[in-house]
Amino acid sequence: MPIESGNPVPSLGNIARFVRGIPKAELHVHLEGCIEPELMFALADRNGLTLRWPTPDSLRSAYDFPDLASFLALYFEGCRVLVQERDFYDVTRSYLTRAHADGVKRAEMFLGPQSFTDRGLPIGSILNPILAAIRDAEQADSISAALLVSAHRHRSEDDALYLLDSIMPWATDIAGIGMGGAELGNPPSKFAGFFRTCRERGFRTTIHAGEEGPASYVREALDLLRVDRIDHGNACLDDPALVRDLVARRTPLTVCPLSNARLHVVPSLSQHPLRRMLQAGLNVSVHSDDPPYFGGTVADNLLDCHQAFGLTMDEIATLARNSFASAFVTPSAAAHGIAAVDAFVAAFAP
Ligand code: HPA
Ligand code: ZN
Numbered sequence: 001m002p003i004e005s006g007n008p009v010p011s012l013g014n015i016a017r018f019v020r021g022i023p024k025a026e027l028h029v030h031l032e033g034c035i036e037p038e039l040m041f042a043l044a045d046r047n048g049l050t051l052r053w054p055t056p057d058s059l060r061s062a063y064d065f066p067d068l069a070s071f072l073a074l075y076f077e078g079c080r081v082l083v084q085e086r087d088f089y090d091v092t093r094s095y096l097t098r099a100h101a102d103g104v105k106r107a108e109m110f111l112g113p114q115s116f117t118d119r120g121l122p123i124g125s126i127l128n129p130i131l132a133a134i135r136d137a138e139q140a141d142s143i144s145a146a147l148l149v150s151a152h153r154h155r156s157e158d159d160a161l162y163l164l165d166s167i168m169p170w171a172t173d174i175a176g177i178g179m180g181g182a183e184l185g186n187p188p189s190k191f192a193g194f195f196r197t198c199r200e201r202g203f204r205t206t207i208h209a210g211e212e213g214p215a216s217y218v219r220e221a222l223d224l225l226r227v228d229r230i231d232h233g234n235a236c237l238d239d240p241a242l243v244r245d246l247v248a249r250r251t252p253l254t255v256c257p258l259s260n261a262r263l264h265v266v267p268s269l270s271q272h273p274l275r276r277m278l279q280a281g282l283n284v285s286v287h288s289d290d291p292p293y294f295g296g297t298v299a300d301n302l303l304d305c306h307q308a309f310g311l312t313m314d315e316i317a318t319l320a321r322n323s324f325a326s327a328f329v330t331p332s333a334a335a336h337g338i339a340a341v342d343a344f345v346a347a348f349a350p
Helices: 012-021 037-046 056-060 068-081 085-101 123-141 157-173 188-200 215-225 234-238 240-249 257-262 274-279 298-309 313-325 331-347
Strands: 024-030 104-111 144-152 174-180 206-209 229-232 252-255 283-286
Touching (some): 012 313, 024 085, 024 313, 037 056, 085 123, 104 123, 123 157, 144 157, 157 174, 157 188, 174 188, 215 229, 234 240, 234 252, 234 274, 252 274, 257 298, 274 283, 274 298, 274 313, 313 331
Parallel strands (some): 024 104, 104 144, 144 174, 252 283
16 A cells, blocks of 8 residues: 555655655765765864865855856865875764664765875775774664775776776775766766776776766766666656666666755756656666755755655655665665665554
């Protein structure tokens, strides 16, 4: 029976409880994009850096972006405050604490080391503290967490291959390889050799595609790079044959509605195509991307979609099941997550 039956418009209190409580996997979040303004100031202070803003609130009010490029400029500026090993530890640990409170049972977090290795940080000083924070969070909160190493698409393929070589000593601790950065003008085909090498070395792969870029970038990601997931992927809707292929292959699309609204990838949250993507049969799930920059956690994304265009409890449950089905985990761990969603939905008392 549909869970809304007899209660077609759930009260905000009910839906908020449902959204926060439902088990979910966060598959598209960038650690560099998780530095809350207060933490940004604390990290700047302990590293002897001065920010361009006088207070955390004034920094927060600068989070107003006409497009992806303007966001990335501020995001890379914010990366400057991550200097010492304990900075990477603290950002990871504080994100995982918030995710746990949000009902996230599995978190796969991107970090792009090139921002930091450029400044001379050794790769181990970046990866080791993140992996330590993951272990500590897993022990403290029984959350399952993993690192995805992300390469920058606005740099060269050789740069990406150099990064790949540098992380090989940590290969068994890394859940997958991703790619972000400025999309337009940097199509997936630029990195065909890099993604082939990642696959040959046994890594799972994902790439941002179809966020600002066209449907042809999603097609390249699917057929040329043969990635396991696509981050965003919204533009696929412009190509019905591509949608058919994505549906047939159950390719996961990690959609970030608040990010899309804040970066004007969609005209407004109420016009976000998430429902159309679900109705097309695409394997979509909802994620936060860069929570403080875009205004919320994964639960906030779901709740805001409920308020903006009436995302239903049934749809939220489907998105939560899809998130576990799309995680870089064993089939039995994915099935366990999906069963936890089913049990939560069955037990939920409005
Ligand atoms: N797109 C591309 N690169 C990124 C993003 C994004 O939304 N967030 C962090 N890096
Ligand atoms: Zn992203």
